[in-house]
Amino acid sequence: MTTEPAPPAGSGAATDLAALARVVARQRAELDRMQDLAATSAVLERATGVVMARLGCSADAAQEELRRRASSAGHTLLEECWIALGGVTAPDRSAPGSPGAAALPRPQPVPVEESDALGHLARALARVGSPQDLARCLLDRLAADTGTDAVMIYVRLPVGGLELVGHAGIDDTLADRWSRVPPLAGVPPLDALDAGRPCWLEDPATDRARHPRTADDAAEWHSRAWLPVAAGEPAEAVLGVLRRTAGPFPPHVRERLLAVARLCAGPLRGVGPLREAEPAPGAAADAVQSVFDRMPVAAVLLTPLRSPAGEVEDFRITAATAGTRDTAGRHGRDLIGLRFLECWPDTTDEPLWRGCLDALSGAEPFESEPFARQQTVAGVSELSTYSARAARLGDALVVSWVRHDPSDRQEQRLADLQRLGDLGWAHWNLVTGEATWSAQAFAVLGRDPARGALPLARLPRLALPDDGPALTRAVDELTRHGRACDVPFRLAAPGGVRHLRAVAEAVTDGRGVPVEVHGFVQDVTAQRSTELALVATERAVLTQRGALRAERTLAARLQDALLPLPKEPVRLAGLRVDVVYLPAQSGLNVGGDWFSAIELPDGDALFVVGDVAGHGMDAVAAMALLRFTAKGMVITGSTLTGALSRLNALLLHSRDPHGTATMVLARYRPADRRLVWAQAGHPPPLLVRDGTARYLDRPGGMLLGASDTPRYTEAECVLRPGDRLLLYTDGLVERPSESIDRGLDRLAAAAAGPAPLRRLLGPLLDPEGRDDVCVLDIQVPEDA
Template identity: 55%
Template sequence: MTDRDEPGAAPSSVDGWSAVDGDPVFAAGRCLVPRVRTAEDDGAFAAPASAVQEILNALPGSATFLLPVRGSDGAVVDFRIAAASPDAVDIGSRRGPEMVGLSVLETYPTVAQSELWQGYLTALEGGGRYESKPFEYEEVLAGIPHRSRFTVRAAACRGGLLVSWVRLDTGEREQRRLTVMQRLAGMGWADWDLVLNEITWSDEVFAVFGRDRSLGPLTLRELPGCAVPEDLPGVAETVRRLLGGGAAVDHTFRVTTPGGETRHVRIVAEAELDARGAPVEVHGFFQDRTAVSRAAQEVLEHQQAASAQRSLLAAEKDLAARLQHALLPLPKQSLRLAGLTVDVAYHPLQEGLNVGGDWYSAIELPDGSALLVVGDVAGHGLDAVATMAQLRFTAKGMAITGTPLPEILTRLNTLLLHTSGRNYGTATMIMGRYDPATARLTWVQAGHLPPLLLRAGQPRYLPVPRGILLGAMAAPCYEEATLQLLPGDHLLLYTDGLVEVPGRDIYEGLARLARAAADQVGNDRVLDALVGPESRHDDTCVLHAAL
């Protein structure tokens, strides 16, 4: 059958047609041509139909009365629906009154030559009854194929056929939907009748347990035996609660399938109690939670790995902070050295990362004098830090041993030129030794900007002694200069990040620094005013010494 209507309707257009042998095949093997319909035809149609319709009006379900349409040779070429029960409905959703007058082969063309058609003819000619097996019928409605399943009964009645049918596909469709939903959710339902000792499992429950259907379902008391040994007590307690007081349960446990796979199975169930409070039925479902449990375990493992990584990173950060404290200058420091008040500010360009090529040293030497150093390595990042550390600690070490300042610069230049395995580039540096006994500052420089002296509130830059930047040539010459400090003098040693602005002449920056320093004389926060974030375009280091 096709998916157009129920298998029992007859086309209205077929009544009043006759078959001519030898023409193209139609329906039952004949081509139907019109013939004149007579009053006798109408009477023969109406008389039995009227009586049967009265009977069908009182019947539930789907039933029709079919009258045969015969050709000129007397053979049945079609059936017409002469009466229909009010509740009758076909696959096209036509109901009782709408079906009356329709012809079977025109409305349901695939019935022709089918087993159903032969059953109709046999019942009509033999005066007996025909009952079909469940069969599928398909019809195209609005261009969309529709398929349904039916069982049909037909019995001879008053020269025609009384046909009833039951549509099976609605319940089966719902069952298929339920099956699909269970399969997609990895779950199936289970019922235990504790009075009749009957157990019903859906197919999906057998799949969840990997259990052969021929073995039948498990009783509730057998259920703990499926659990892995570690989970057996929990399952036993769950069953005890169900069979004891009928309490609802929701428990997940592990089972081992016959194939050796371990699965995580969830049971959700509740019991129905009799008047005495004893459980008589248990209803519930099992769900395969293996994938969910594995995902949760993977998430836990990832969280543990992330926690371990965070701990490792925290330890590494702490270690880096310790190394930074040991290798790099502090961001801000105030000291009292050899009668001088020394304030230092160090600001890398990258805020939060005290990693840069600028550095300072401010220490008291064994002879009681003070060593003041500011340096600037070309570049940024770890390579600049490595170079800075080499220069900073080497310079301090040589100064502590009493090495003259020009000789210190010469040896630092050699260090940059001949350290194997790393290209350290170049660096600038200014270094002074202050003797408190004479209030004299002896200083040298290597390609560095001049110190700024503020005396009596007036700023001026000191003339620089001879000295090229470190790492620029193999045999440089470094000379030293001296400065007699007076009470109230202020001296600024700084790196180029304090005065350089991209696209502007450095002399503008030097003039700007001189004016700003003069304005801040006597200010306890002079360095904060000079090295604010808005004025920085590079790593910056400033050392302020006051007598």
């Protein structure tokens, strides 16, 4: 049995401390090594992402490239990683004291956020399994930092154009609509791929000018970028970044997106168009095409294009007849090599597509029902009707179309045109005497088709006697001298006289002799009836205009007789009186409003303003009756209230009742400037004194013609020098859309100013002039 030697006396504690120190040193060294490994791993991952972004390669290829560079330059892998990141330069190992790889000092802090982001993205892209997964991954990583709202990935097709292989941020309907891009100039993603440089779409107006075929569906994406992905030479894929944010891409976002496009080269390597079935031997394809060149129908020979899973995704056109045209107007041999869905993209929504797949997988051919298709011929797009047939030929498919004879449709269109225009065509052969009419011509001329068409010389016999000579002369000029004619005539019909129009021209031989005549006859009865109605209406308008002119003349005379207006302010009993009368805009120039301003025999002044309900001659008659009767009563000594009572009885008990009326009677005595007034349902006078306007308190009195027992009272007011008193009718203050109180307030506010009467009234009048306006402006001179 072996025993350990005993430690020297007195050295036990020291030995334990030394052993513990060695253990701690070993653990610290291991910890430092693990930290160095972790730092080295992080640097390696960031450098790998940068190389992937720059070279467009996979993560393994990027690390292999770093090792190759380090070996070639004599650097360690860590040194080369820092060089790739741009943080430090390689140390000079020849310099004295130069540290080795293990002693490489940790670099000073540098901005590595970008390299970190690219490294994380590179590791994420290394795990994607399909272009669709790639698009989703890109959108998740780019949305926050670059404002990306949608991602689209296209690959180039062998025959031109692009195919959408991945998308995120757009719905399936929009993705299906954008699934294929035709090989046309002006399409941004295709332009970017062809030019090999990014296409930044940041201003809609400028972008549409540079790329006229920008999709209308992209209106919601206010800024877009199309970035070529160089997975090979030349680039075969393009990355689309779509944003709803308007404005340009910031420089740092552009750099980020360009780097991301380079990173996509690895995941997209090997992703290409659909796998094509084995092509037919050249001699067989040429033989089929030679047969197709002689076929008068529209037909194509299709070779299926299959996906990696073996499903038929499209067909390649191997041969095509000369009569075959696609939706873009290409035809015949120009279609060879193109894809079936590229030439007829809407076919996937039709039974024909399902029929082609069934015919290729089975033995029975497919025959479709007639269907409509838009076709471009000589630059003109027209809708035609076809029937299609698909039959298998070995591993290929023959699809043919039969266009239905358009003659029936054209004939129907011509018949519809004649029916809608109420006309019919006619043709006469002057050499053989043969005449041919359309069915509508027989209907227009009222002739039984069983009796046949009339010779041209006998056509005037159908016209009324008054119109026959003119039609005969026109036919004679047409057949003898070849002069075209356009002549109206009438004929008798069971429903009455009908108005027709004959238009014809001649076809001459080499000597200029007419040999044929063709033209049409048209029923213009409705048009002629309209013309006659317009003539009758014009005559009625002229008659009415004359009546209105006479009525205006009568109204002017009636105005002068019943309501003479002074041209200037007048002086009455020491007062200055101005009068304004404005009739309503419609009807006679004299209405139911009136005024009187006269000086009485005793030197007093009488002022009257009244308004008869209604308009027209009845209102004018009532106005004249009240105006002259009121003046006569006051002149003969009647009091104001007595005059109102008698006028009320006059309206009620006259043989011809005249409705109702309102009135203000005012008598001014200049000796003491006293104004006595009474009213019958009329707005109160407005007194303006010292720049303040107020309405006088109304005495009792109801409107005239409303009651057998009215009661009228008087009120008094002493005027002062400088006072202004306005008597007016309700047309000045009443408007249908507001209460009369508002109109009274508006008048008081306007009258408080120094404006003369006519200028004062301007803003107060109803713009539509629906009622008469009468105003008496009574002013007491300052020196009175």
